[in-house]
Amino acid sequence: MRRTCQVLRAERSSYHYKGRRRSQAALMxxxxEIAATRIRYGYRRIHVLLRREGWAINQKRVYRLYKALGLQLRNKTPKRRVKANLREDRCPAVRSNETWAMxxxxxxxxxxxxxxxxTIVDTFxxxxxxxVPRFSFRAPDVIEVLERVGAEIGLPRTIRVDQGSEFVSRDLDLWAYQRxxxxxxxxxxxxxxxxxxxxxxxxxRAECLSAHWFMTLDDAARKCEAWRRDYNEVRPHSSIGNKPPIELMDRSVADGPH
Incomplete structure (x- = not known):
């Protein structure tokens, strides 16, 4: 070790040094917790709140931990999106018609x-x-489908979506707020x-889109609907005990609204 330090021109004290930094678990x-309850706060405002609570830390450390936790705010968020859940730990659905994905x-x-x-699926x-196939979809078209399905089986509390233009639109956000x-x-x-x-x-895609030719849009709609019914009522799903999804739907949901 002495010879190596001499060749590298390094101090032996640096080799023996052991860091004394305290655990960051409590701070992280x-x-x-702050980021989950104040989803539009960046690291600067979080730093202010931490200082008020008595944490003796600087802004650089807060930024480093904030970034390591993946809590960066999303710049793509529209100015008005009231019913958006942008940063919160997800909880798995515990009953049918609680959470959809689209x-x-x-x-x-x-x-x-x-x-x-x-495509829409109940996560439970x-x-x-x-x-529903169409040549094009806009936000009002998505709302039309959701309204029709909601009239049949009711609407969920949460719908998981990506950042597509139809989903981040003000029209869909207003509809979600009203519902x-x-x-x-x-x-x-x-x-x-x-x-x-x-x-x-x-x-x-594997069982329907790749298995059929669609001659017209109506032909595509018929074949997609036939596959959907088979998927819901016949197809065994290993994730739910090889049962068809219709068996897990609440009776009130499966029979439609009363």
Missing amino acids: ERIK DFVHDQLATGTKIRVL SRYAPAI DVTLDFSRPGKPTDNAFIESLNGKF
Whole structure:
């Protein structure tokens, strides 16, 4: 060791030095708690609150821990998005019709015309309330589908979506506010944040989109609906004990609103 330090021209005291930094666990936990309850606070405001509570820390340490915890605010957030759940630990659904996930799948007709398919799944029962193909989707089109499905089985408390333009629109946010539904947005570039809908989309593409030619939009709608019914009522799902999703739906939900 002496010879090595001499060759490298390094002090032996540096080799023997052991850091005395205290554990940051309590501080990190407090930063997470503040960020969870004040989702629009950045590290500067969190630092002010921590100083008020008596934490003797500087802003640089707060920034380093804030960044390590992945708590950066999202700049893509529109100015008005009241019913957005931007940064909060997710809890798994404990009953059907509590949390849905929603996304788009792209495909095309036999003529080459592109179509988009809106897919929705219940994260507890894996029930798919709607699979709707159209040539294009805007926020009002998404709202129309949600209103129709809501009239049939009711609306959930939360809908998980990505950062697509249809989902971040003011129209959908206003609709969610009026219906008391929270839009739970995934982090950009993190498809695992919405794993339930990704799983549904994979099965849908392998078993329906890749297995059929769609001659017209009506033909696509019929085949997608036939697959959806089979998925809900017949197809065994290993994640729910090889049962079809319809068996896990609450009776009041499965039979429709009274």
